[in-house]
Amino acid sequence: MALKTITFTCETITPMFLSGADGQTPELRPPSIKGALRFWWRAMNGHLSLEELKKQEAMIFGDTSNRSKIIIRNNVYKLETSSQDFGARDVMAKSKGKTFPILEYLSFGTFKDGRKVLRDYIKPKQKFTVILQLSNEEKLQEIIDAFLCILG
Incomplete structure (x- = not known):
């Protein structure tokens, strides 16, 4: 076939x-x-x-x-x-009465202290x-x- x-x-x-x-x-x-x-x-x-x-x-x-x-x-x-911070920290989301930066939430484990990128990514x-x-x-x-x- x-x-x-x-x-x-x-x-x-x-x-x-x-x-x-x-x-x-x-x-x-x-x-x-x-x-x-x-x-x-x-x-x-x-x-x-x-x-x-x-x-x-x-x-x-x-x-x-x-x-x-x-x-x-x-x-x-x-x-x-790149290992550069990809920014957009100002994209906020609300859930259960809390407001948080959604990109940091979605990329959990890739940042340390919300700032330093722990691993490189494809741009x-x-x-x-x-x-x-x-x-x-x-x-x-x-x-x-x-x-x-x-x-x-």
Whole structure:
């Protein structure tokens, strides 16, 4: 069966905190993309019984006895990284009667004392390409939909 190939050209719009094997160096890797894709595929198929969800998930992403039907590659030429404070501390949110800087809340663990960035990140406005190849064509639209969820 021939592989169906879909190419997405993407651009970061916010700082992207993800890393490679060392857990510190900013790096966009296919396993990270596949993990996010799998997460959103599960979320979109939460209406299925657990048994059916596992069965269909294994058909696409593989399991201990079958390999994945999806191949993910990315063309990352050189994503700029930074350890600079990305600002926007004035974006405030309210919850349960308290007001707080939402970006600090959403990036918990990346700052120390609300000021120093603890790890580098991929800067906004960085372009990259993600190539999905799938041999299970009947699941193609589900994979596209899940990928679009990753993009927001």
